[in-house]
Amino acid sequence: MQSFLEISKNRYTTKHYDQDKKISQKDIDTLLEIARLTPSAVNIQPWHFYVGSTQKAKDLILPAIPDFNIPRIRDCSHFIVLCSKTKMTKDEYDALTEQEDKDGRFGDPKLKEAIGSHRMEFGQMHEKLGDFSQWTAKQVYLVMAALLYGAASMGIDSTPIEGMDFAKADEILRLKDTNLQSVGIVTLGYRKDDSNALRPKSRLAKETIISSLD
Secondary structure, eight states: OOOHHHHHHHOOBOOOBOTTOOOOHHHHHHHHHHHHTOOOGGGOOOEEEEEEOSHHHHHHHGGGSOGGGHHHHHHOSEEEEEEEESOOOHHHHHHHHHHHHHTTOOSSHHHHHHHHHHHHHHHHHHHHHTOHHHHHHHHHHHHHHHHHHHHHHTTOEEEEEOOSOHHHHHHHTTOGGGTEEEEEEEEEEOBOSOGGGTSOOOOOOHHHHOOOOO
16 A cells, blocks of 8 residues: 555646546545545535536536546546535534534533534634635635545546636536535546656655745
8 A cells, every 4th residue: 555655756637538447436435435524624514516427417517618628527437526615504504513413522512502603603704804715615625635635545547627617617507506616626537548647746846845943
């Protein structure tokens, strides 16, 4: 089994997929569980994921994809549209707290009340600041990273996609009425004759991007 460092060194963004190779349902379920378990600020979990694999699903989302990214959607085994919430109701905040209670995170009713209240206040603070949608989108990028590296650990190739028409994707998925916005897409599958896999990884030297405060 590769270490996380080895996975980080070996993983690359796939440009071409073998459309004849499909990911098993078991592996897709594992990746979706990785997405579900991703951490978020105050455990707010402000996301929803749309998963597609059939030609019908691909044809549905393709109008939101520019020409240069169409092959990634067309040939992948599965794709996941990552969405974040643009607002949250009190019922949604309460549902989070009730789930935490059900999962045994509170030993004291006062703790349950305090944490639930703190989370809603934190969200409302971002609403007042006018950056709630940006804040929740940042949480979804944690999911994207988890999916990319989770897939790599399973021998599955992936591509993070931001090159898309977000307004069109929101329209296609009818997100406006659900208080959601599309943030990106992760395509998944198995590489095919991908020259990008042969190129050495290039990153800035650690001395350039890391400074010690000690």
